[in-house]
Amino acid sequence: MKDSTVSARVEYAVKIEAKEILRQLGIPVSVVINSLYRQIIYKNGIPFALTIPTRPKALDEYTKEELDEKLMRGYKEALAGQGEPFEAVFDELERGL
Numbered sequence: 232m233k234d235s236t237v238s239a240r241v242e243y244a245v246k247i248e249a250k251e252i253l254r255q256l257g258i259p260v261s262v263v264i265n266s267l268y269r270q271i272i273y274k275n276g277i278p279f280a281l282t283i284p285t286r287p288k289a290l291d292e293y294t295k296e297e298l299d300e301k302l303m304r305g306y307k308e309a310l311a312g313q314g315e316p317f318e319a320v321f322d323e324l325e326r327g328l
Contacts, residue, residue: 237264 253260270278293301308314 233261233265 250260253263267278290298305314
C-alpha cells in the first residue's frame with residue numbers, strides 16, 4: 232500500500248524534461264521513484280555508477296601513431312559499411328544543442 236510521500240527539490244528544466252519523457256512513455260513519476268527506491272534496496276546502494284566521465288582527447292593531444300591508428304580504424308569501418316551515416320550523426324548533434 233502506498234502511504235508515504237517523497238518531496239525533493241530539483242531544477243525546473245530537468246523536472247519538465249523528465250516529466251515529458253515519462254509522459255511519452257506512459258509512466259507516472261511515482262512509478263519511477265518507487266522503482267528507484269526498490270533498486271536501491273535490492274542492490275543495497277545506488278543502482279548505477281556515479282562517475283565523472285573522461286574527457287575525450289583533443290586532436291593536438293594525440294601522438295602521430297595514435298592518430299594514424301584511429302584514422303585507419305575509422306577508414307576500415309567505413310569500407311566495411313559499419314558506423315552511422317553522417318546525416319544521422321549531425322542530426323543527433325543538433326538535437327543536443
